[in-house]
Amino acid sequence: MSTQHPNDDEPVKKVGGFDIRFVIGGLIGVYGVILTLLGIFNASEEELARGDGFNVNLWSGIGMIVAAAAFVAWARWRPLVVPVKDLPDHDD
Amino acid sequence: MLQASDDTFRLNADFFDYSIVAIYFIVVIGIGLLARRQVSSSIDFFLSGRSLPAWVTGLAFISANLGAVEIMGMSANGAQFGVATFHYFWIGAVPAMLFLGVVMMPFYYGSGVRSVPEFMRRRFGTGAHLVNAISFAIAQLLIAGINLYLLATIVNRLLGWALWVSLIAAAIVVLSYITLGGLSAAIYNEVLQFFVIVAALLPLTIIALHKVGGWQGIKDKVVGVGGTPNSEQLSSWPGTDLTGIDNPVLSVIGLVFGLGFVLSFGYWTTNFVEVQRAMASDSLSSARRAPIIGAFPKMFIPFIVIIPGMAAAIIVPEIANYKSGSGDTGGATYNDAILLLMRDLLPNGMLGVAIAGLLASFMAGMAANISAFNTVFSYDIWQQYVKKDKPDGYYTLVGRIATIAATVIAIGTAFFASNYDNLMNYLQTLFGFFNAPLFATFILGMFWKRMSASAGWTGLVAGTAAAVAVAFLSEDAFGSASLGVIGLSGQGASFVAAGAAFVVDIVVSVVVTMFTRPRAEKELAGLVYSLTPKESLVDPEEKSLPWFQSPTKLAGIGLAIVIVLNVLFR
Numbered sequence: 311m312s313t314q315h316p317n318d319d320e321p322v323k324k325v326g327g328f329d330i331r332f333v334i335g336g337l338i339g340v341y342g343v344i345l346t347l348l349g350i351f352n353a354s355e356e357e358l359a360r361g362d363g364f365n366v367n368l369w370s371g372i373g374m375i376v377a378a379a380a381f382v383a384w385a386r387w388r389p390l391v392v393p394v395k396d397l398p399d400h401d402d
Numbered sequence: 403m404l405q406a407s408d409d410t411f412r413l414n415a416d417f418f419d420y421s422i423v424a425i426y427f428i429v430v431i432g433i434g435l436l437a438r439r440q441v442s443s444s445i446d447f448f449l450s451g452r453s454l455p456a457w458v459t460g461l462a463f464i465s466a467n468l469g470a471v472e473i474m475g476m477s478a479n480g481a482q483f484g485v486a487t488f489h490y491f492w493i494g495a496v497p498a499m500l501f502l503g504v505v506m507m508p509f510y511y512g513s514g515v516r517s518v519p520e521f522m523r524r525r526f527g528t529g530a531h532l533v534n535a536i537s538f539a540i541a542q543l544l545i546a547g548i549n550l551y552l553l554a555t556i557v558n559r560l561l562g563w564a565l566w567v568s569l570i571a572a573a574i575v576v577l578s579y580i581t582l583g584g585l586s587a588a589i590y591n592e593v594l595q596f597f598v599i600v601a602a603l604l605p606l607t608i609i610a611l612h613k614v615g616g617w618q619g620i621k622d623k624v625v626g627v628g629g630t631p632n633s634e635q636l637s638s639w640p641g642t643d644l645t646g647i648d649n650p651v652l653s654v655i656g657l658v659f660g661l662g663f664v665l666s667f668g669y670w671t672t673n674f675v676e677v678q679r680a681m682a683s684d685s686l687s688s689a690r691r692a693p694i695i696g697a698f699p700k701m702f703i704p705f706i707v708i709i710p711g712m713a714a715a716i717i718v719p720e721i722a723n724y725k726s727g728s729g730d731t732g733g734a735t736y737n738d739a740i741l742l743l744m745r746d747l748l749p750n751g752m753l754g755v756a757i758a759g760l761l762a763s764f765m766a767g768m769a770a771n772i773s774a775f776n777t778v779f780s781y782d783i784w785q786q787y788v789k790k791d792k793p794d795g796y797y798t799l800v801g802r803i804a805t806i807a808a809t810v811i812a813i814g815t816a817f818f819a820s821n822y823d824n825l826m827n828y829l830q831t832l833f834g835f836f837n838a839p840l841f842a843t844f845i846l847g848m849f850w851k852r853m854s855a856s857a858g859w860t861g862l863v864a865g866t867a868a869a870v871a872v873a874f875l876s877e878d879a880f881g882s883a884s885l886g887v888i889g890l891s892g893q894g895a896s897f898v899a900a901g902a903a904f905v906v907d908i909v910v911s912v913v914v915t916m917f918t919r920p921r922a923e924k925e926l927a928g929l930v931y932s933l934t935p936k937e938s939l940v941d942p943e944e945k946s947l948p949w950f951q952s953p954t955k956l957a958g959i960g961l962a963i964v965i966v967l968n969v970l971f972r
Binding site for chain 1: 605
């Protein structure tokens with residue numbers, strides 16, 4: 311699957327490929343949602359006392375959702391580009 | 403260290419924690435499957451096709467090292483020695499990483515070699531190459547076994563699975579993602595692991611600090627080993643407790659020359675596990691940036707590793723009792739500091755993230771050893787000395803088989819490791835034996851064109867012999883086998899052994915070179931500084947890069963920050 315455009319002088323680049331930033335954002339985001347929900351619905355008095363009064367799950371969860379959003383935004387803002395001319399001639 | 407033979411304590415993981423860990427494992431295997439689609443040649447498999455951006459290889463560079471020793475060991479050191487532990491990061495890692503990026507990487511990447519031993523062969527011929535390739539391959543198998551053993555002991559302690567079940571389960575997960583995706587899968591997982599570790603340790607650090615009353619609380623409550631008030635716990639210099647050298651001046655010299663120069667430069671600049679990650683970069687300037695970018699998180703990791711350790715020695719009763727030498731320790735040692743802190747502070751859910759982070763880091767440590775092993779085995783041993791001139795696909799296949807064999811052997815060396823309480827410490831010392839002379843030979847070979855091939859291997863052998871001799875003469879570097887002739891113990895002994903290895907290697911190399919013929923100059927282009935055209939040491943695009951992508955400017959900023967950190971925590 312070549313994306314070569316014959317009438318383009320710029321080195322042709324293909325967008326996409328495997329971008330680890332989406333995976334990082336996805337995993338941290340899923341963790342963030344699970345922890346936030348646990349923090350809202352499942353925080354026992356005993357756990358709150360253990361966390362020295364902090365609702366650890368809630369705040370960590372919110373932090374992770376923010377971090378995940380930042381990763382996805384970064385990956386969208388600067389998508390992965392692979393210069394096609396440098397690639398050896400193989401397709402995946 | 404890290405024994406799990408008895409049921410001293412368990413983390414009470416529930417359904418949510420297990421789910422979080424399970425999600426992590428699914429993603430890890432998924433990355434292996436995705437990375438597999440990109441593997442179409444041996445360069446893809448062993449060096450990720452030299453296609454990865456610098457921030458990915460930079461994070462993988464430090465993640466490969468962020469394994470069991472780093473997290474358990476450095477939080478344990480934090481609990482025991484306090485602020486002096488920062489030396490392992492700010493003196494013992496960052497300067498060497500910057501040096502690798504600025505000075506050495508152009509030779510590695512620019513010469514097109516695929517491994518550190520291959521550089522050795524091009525510079526010094528087969529004698530030094532064979533010594534280096536074989537000792538490296540054996541060391542990787544032993545270290546992979548230790549990582550695997552630590553991984554299995556954690557699984558055993560967390561989940562209660564039998565040790566051998568934990569061992570095999572852990573080995574299968576690591577094996578599946580490396581055989582599938584090669585180095586790319588290992589590197590991507592290392593990057594992912596880095597963020598999971600931060601997600602786990604950062605909240606833990608914040609809560610622990612809050613509980614202890616902030617940095618002021620640590621200052622007020624910290625005590626020395628044995629329960630004595632001790633200001634040494636709060637200052638990094640001269641670090642006499644850490645080095646075991648009583649004289650403060652000698653202690654500083656030991657830290658700067660032994661740890662900061664010989665040991666750390668030897669480890670970070672010649673250890674192929676690390677260098678391989680930078681070599682997978684997409685351009686020379688990315689390869690140079692990889693260790694330099696890695697140096698920035700490396701400066702700040704100690705805050706989420708050492709500070710929890712220091713806090714644990716105050717707020718976790720077992721660790722506090724162990725440190726003061728009185729009261730019930732429940733069988734815990736410093737090594738358990740971070741696990742006990744997790745048990746005491748984290749609710750279910752966050753606990754699962756922390757367990758996933760720890761498992762991730764131990765797996766990554768093993769994966770890094772195995773992926774470096776299979777490259778050196780396939781290219782430097784099999785292709786060089788056993789079967790030359792086969793098609794490329796043949797060596798990728800050899801690499802896959804080597805990976806499986808290495809994993810099976812690692813299960814064996816893991817059982818071997820389980821027989822020793824303290825193998826980790828010895829291995830750290832052994833590391834100094836091989837890396838310190840290797841660094842001496844490299845640095846001399848890179849800057850002195852006359853250095854001969856015979857000097858290459860004789861220097862290595864003599865340097866290693868010198869380090870072994872010092873370890874035997876010290877009080878405890880080889881445990882009871884040490885003779886105690888020199889009054890050195892603990893870290894001080896390994897610093898001096900490494901220093902001796904370095905000096906002897908240089909002296910022997912110089913003397914042997916005087917009596918042997920240098921190699922023809924035209925064979926050394928790209929390998930020796932004075933014989934390499936200056937243009938090929940610098941990426942042509944580097945001039946047009948903005949300041950935050952220029953390796954030398956970034957390195958300068960890194961150096962400035964690490965000096966400021968040293969001053970702040972002196």
